[in-house]
Amino acid sequence: MKRVAQLLNEMRDAGVITDYAIFGAVAQLRYTEPVATVDADVLVAVPDPDRLDVLSAIYQFCSAKGYIADGDAVRVGHWPVQFVPTFDEITRDALAKAESEAIEGVPLRVVGADYLALLALSVGRSKDYTRILALLESGGVGRDRLAELAGRYGLGEAWQRFEGKFLNE
Amino acid sequence: MDWAKPGSDLKGSSSMNDIRKLLESHTRWQKERAGLSWEEKIRIVEGIRESVVQLRSLRKRAPDPPAKNT
Numbered sequence: 001m002k003r004v005a006q007l008l009n010e011m012r013d014a015g016v017i018t019d020y021a022i023f024g025a026v027a028q029l030r031y032t033e034p035v036a037t038v039d040a041d042v043l044v045a046v047p048d049p050d051r052l053d054v055l056s057a058i059y060q061f062c063s064a065k066g067y068i069a070d071g072d073a074v075r076v077g078h079w080p081v082q083f084v085p086t087f088d089e090i091t092r093d094a095l096a097k098a099e100s101e102a103i104e105g106v107p108l109r110v111v112g113a114d115y116l117a118l119l120a121l122s123v124g125r126s127k128d129y130t131r132i133l134a135l136l137e138s139g140g141v142g143r144d145r146l147a148e149l150a151g152r153y154g155l156g157e158a159w160q161r162f163e164g165k166f167l168n169e
Numbered sequence: 170m171d172w173a174k175p176g177s178d179l180k181g182s183s184s185m186n187d188i189r190k191l192l193e194s195h196t197r198w199q200k201e202r203a204g205l206s207w208e209e210k211i212r213i214v215e216g217i218r219e220s221v222v223q224l225r226s227l228r229k230r231a232p233d234p235p236a237k238n239t
Contacts (some may be wrong), residue, residue: 001211029210033203036217078215103208138203 001024003039003077005108011019014100014101016061019045021098023084023111023119030101031113031140039073039080043095046085054085090115090122090153113140120147121158135165143167 008020021027024041046054062074065123073080086092094115101110111119117135120128135141145165202210 001208001215026211026214029214030207031203034205034210034213034217036221037214038218078218101207103211152207 001077001079001102001108002106004042004079004081005103005106007062007067007076007081008109009107011058011061014035014069015047016057017044017046019095019098019109021095021109021111023094023116025131027116028109028134030110031135031138035134040084041082043091043098044083044085045067045092045095049085055083058083060150084121088120089116091148094119102108113138114145116150117141117146118153118155121146121150122153122154129162129166132162136167 006010008017011017012020013134021043023043024038025035025037028035044058048054055057057132059069059110062076062093066078067074069078073082075081085125086095086138094111097112098109099112101108113135117140120131120135131135132146136143136146147163148158150156159168204214205213
């Protein structure tokens with residue numbers, strides 16, 4: 001993961017991306033017990049988001065550094081890294097409000113628990129609901145905060161369904 | 170050394186106590202792991218991933234079972 005952090009910082013310093021933040025299971029690990037995950041998900045903001053081949057500059061940069069594309073990810077050491085360009089208000093705000101961490105002394109930006117849970121709610125698969133429950137149980141985010149965020153981003157109904165199904169028994 | 174199966178020497182609610190103790194111990198273990206540093210948890214996950222990759226490669230190398238003659 002240290003190599004992933006170094007690559008992301010280099011990519012930002014080179015202007016290939018303007019910002020990044022780890023999200024998904026790797027980010028969840030900051031709050032919960034270890035969970036098995038195959039890849040590392042990274043939200044990225046790019047200088048020209050309207051281009052059709054928005055990821056090509058990222059892949060070229062990785063290739064020049066010796067990191068080869070592996071399916072829809074780039075393999076960096078042990079980790080297949082998936083780059084997800086920000087595409088809506090939630091992903092843009094999740095990136096803007098990401099927190100600074102460090103891995104083996106290398107700085108790394110990570111999405112915080114509240115936006116991690118919100119992203120999971122917006123996707124809404126079974127494993128996303130499991131993530132929300134784990135984050136709530138860890139105390140990383142509270143129900144009130146998540147309800148407030150869900151309302152702000154038009155996910156009030158999704159939150160009510162989630163609450164009714166998993167929390168209001 | 171003989172190991173007693175949990176609850177085998179107990180009856181009724183006592184075996185429930187065994188199960189409760191087991192669950193409590195599992196919960197304590199989970200909480201301890203949750204309290205590890207992020208770096209430590211990432212190292213654990215990397216170890217799990219390596220094991221999964223090795224298991225998958227072993228499965229790929231295993232020969233197919235013989236076809237049935239019908």
